Amino acid sequence: MSDAVKLTTTEEDLSGKDVDRSKTTLELGERQFVAVDPAEILGWPCTTTPNQQPTLTIKDNDLFLITDTSGNIGGCVDAHMDGSVGLFCQDTRFLSRLELQINKKAPVFLSSTAQRGFALSVLCSNPHLSDDMGAETIAIQRDIALQGGLLEELTLTNYSTHPVTFELSLSFAADFADLFEIRGRQRPKRGQLMRQDESPNSIVMAYLGVDQILMESRVTFYQQPPKIIEGYTAVWQLTLNDHETICLGYRLEPIINNHKASAVDLPTTLKQAVAAETQEEEHWRDSITRLRTDNHALNMIIERAEKDLYILSQTFGEGNVFSAGVPRFSTLFGRDAIITAMQTLVLNPTMARNTLVILANYQGQIDNQWREEAPGKILHEIRLGEMARCGEIPHTPYYGTVDATPLWLMLYADYYNWTGDQELLEQLWDNALAAMGWIDRSLEPTGYLTYEQSSEGGLRNQGWKDSWPCIVDAQGKLGEGDIALSEVQGYVYATKVRMAKLARQKKRLDLAERWEQEALQLKERFNQDFWLPEQEFYALAIDGSGQVMDSITSNPGHCLGLGILDEAKATKVAQRLQLPDMSSGWGIRTLSSKSPAFNPMGYHIGSIWPHDNSIIATGLRAQGHVTEALEIAQAIIDMTNAQEYSRPPELFCGYDRRPNVSPVRYPVACSPQAWATGAIFQLLHMMVNLIPEATTNCLRIVGPVLPESIQHLSLENLHVGNAVLHLEFERSHKATACRVVSKRGNLKVIIEA
Structure with a gap:
C-alpha cells in the first residue's frame, strides 16, 4: 500500500x-x-x-x-x-x-x-x-x-x-x-x-x-x-x-x-x-480484412465474429491480444491466444505480432516447480487477482502447458510468411532459440514432448484437453505419469520443419540441418509408436508407463496437414473421423461415442469444439480431402447459425444431429470465446486456400473451393507483406474461380486450379 x-x-x-x-x-x-x-x-x-x-x-x-x-x-x-x-x-x-x-x-x-x-x-x-x-x-x-x-x-x-x-x-x-x-x-x-x-x-x-x-x-x-x-x-x-x-x-x-x-x-x-467504443470498433473493422458472401446468414456470423474478436481484445502491457473467453477465461492464455492469432492471420496479422511479443516478454527464465516454469517455456495462464498476488494459486504466471511453446514457434514462422517482418524475426530470434531449447531438453528422456503435473496448484492434464478425465484408453482407463499427446508431437514436427526454414534464411545451416534431421527421426518414431494397426488410426497418447492410450479421439486430426503422418495413414485418419461415432452431423466429437468414457455432455469426452473442427478441416484440406473439409465447415456454420447472436460457443454437446432439433448447448460454455470465434475465419480461409510467401512477394491461391451454400466470397483489405488486395471468388457449376479485383504493392498472385 x-x-x-x-x-x-x-x-x-x-x-x-x-x-x-x-x-x-x-x-x-x-x-x-x-x-x-x-x-x-x-x-x-x-x-x-x-x-x-x-x-x-x-x-x-x-x-x-x-x-x-x-x-x-x-x-x-x-x-x-x-x-x-x-x-x-x-x-x-x-x-x-x-x-x-x-x-x-x-x-x-x-x-x-x-x-x-x-x-x-x-x-x-x-x-x-x-x-x-x-x-x-x-x-x-x-x-x-x-x-x-x-x-x-x-x-x-x-x-x-x-x-x-x-x-x-x-x-x-x-x-x-x-x-x-x-x-x-x-x-x-x-x-x-x-x-x-x-x-x-x-x-x-x-x-x-x-x-x-x-x-x-x-x-x-x-x-x-x-x-x-x-x-x-x-x-x-x-x-x-x-x-x-x-x-x-x-x-x-x-x-x-x-x-x-x-x-x-x-x-x-x-x-x-x-x-468512444463505437469509434474504436470502427477503427478495428477498418484495420482487418473484410470477408463477405452472398449468404445473408453467413454474413451475420462473420459480422458477429468480427465484433467478438474486437470485444475479446484485451490490453496486456503495451499491446492487445485476444483473451480466451468470458466469463472464466477473460485473461491471457498462451495456447488460446496463439491459436486464435493463427486462425485470424487472414484477418489481421497485427494481433499475431502482439501475441508473439507479449508472450515472449513472459517467457520462462528459471525452473520453478510451483509455477511449472522452465527456461524457454511459454506461459499457460496469467491471473491478477488477490489469490494470485497472495501466492494461493501459481498463476503469476503459470506455465503448465505442453503445447504453447511449439505453437508459439509455429505462429512465429507463420506470421513471417504472411508479413515478411524481418524486424520481428530478428527481435524474437533469441526467444525462438530458447523455446527450441526447452523442447529439445524435454524430448531427451523419451523422444517425445511430454507433461506431468508438478505443481500442487496446477493442472493434471496440460494439452488443450486439460480436464482431468479426458486422457483415457479404449477401456476408459486414465493415463498416468508423463503423457505424450499425439497432436503435440505433430506440433513439434511442424516447429522443427518451419524453424529449419527460418534458420536457412538466417544462414544458420547447422541449425537447419539438425532440425530437419530431428524432424525426420520424430516422424519415423511417431508413425511406429502411435499407429494402431487394428483401428487404423493414431493413439491419443502414450503414458508414462509406456501404455498406449488407444481411444479414438479428435487429437490425431490436428496432425493432418502438418507433415508428420505417413500419407496412407493420413488417409485412414481422414476416413475414420467421418464415421458416425466421431462425426455427429454438427461436427467431429472429441471422443468416439463407442468409448466407455464417452459422455456427450462431458467437457472433453464427447463434446464438440468449433476450434477443434476448424483445425481438423484445415488439415483435411491440406491432405486433399476437400469434400470432407467442406462438410465440417458447413456443419459448424449451421451450428453457429442456430446460436443466439449467431455466435459460436466454446463447445456444445456431442449429440447426433437430428431434423428440426437444434444443437444441444453446453451449460457453462464461454461465449464469446476466442478460438471458437477464430474458427469462422479459419474455415473461410480453408475454402480459398491462400498460401502467402511474403518474403518472395508472392501469394499462391491453390484450388479454391466454395461449398454449395456460398456462390460468392470477397476479401477486401487483405494484407500480405506490404501489399493490399481485393479478391473475389465465384462458384459456378461446382467450380470456383478467383479474380484479383485490385492490388496495391509489389506482390505476385499465382492462382492454381
Missing part, C-alpha cells in the same frame, strides 16, 4: 484470527474507511431468487459484466453459488449486486439485448402498484455500457394520462471475490470489507485484501442524484406528469490502491462511452 495509507486495528496484524474488525479503520489521504460486517451490507430487501436464469454478457477490454435478462445482479443469490454474474476486472468481482426495484418490487421484464457486445439494453415496466398506478404504466429503459467502468442510464416515461408518484431504488454490493474463489477454490482466510465514511452523492464499497491492497467500487451519480442513500442503496422519490420522461445516470469505477483498475479511462457519461 502507498505511504499515504494509515491502518489502525485492535490487533497487530489485520490478518490475525482475533481481530476486532468493528474497530478497524483505514485512512487514505483525506478519506477514512471503517470495517463493515457483511450482514450489514444487504440492508435493502432483495426481490430476485437464485435459479438458473438466462444471462446477458458484455465485455470491454479488461472488464466484463454478466447480468440476468433484466440487467440485474440479484442480491438474494449466494455469491459463491452463482459465480456467473457480476462486474469483473483483474479477476476480481467489483459488483456482486445491482438490483433495480420500483416501490420495493421487481420491474416487469419486457425485452433485452446485448447485441452490441460492450453494451446492453433492457426494457421493463412496473407491476401493479396501486389503483392509480396499474401495471405497465411506467416504461423503464436501462442502458448499460462498459468502458473503464460501468455506466448506466435509466430513462423513465409515464404513459398514463395523469401524474404518478413512486419510489425507484438501485441496490449495489461488492464482495470483491476472487474469480478462483467463486469457482470453488478454498481460501485459508479473506480480507476485510470496508466502507467509506461520509461520501455524499456517492457510494463507495471497499475491501482490504489479505495482501493489504485496498480495492474499491466507487459509484457516482451524474444525472438526477438520488434523494437518499440508504446503505448501498440509492433511492429516488419521483413524480412524473403524464407522458413526462426523466433520465437518471451513474457510473461505477473499479479502483485498486487509489488507481484505476482498468487499463481504460472512465468517461463522464454513458453517451461518451458509447461514442
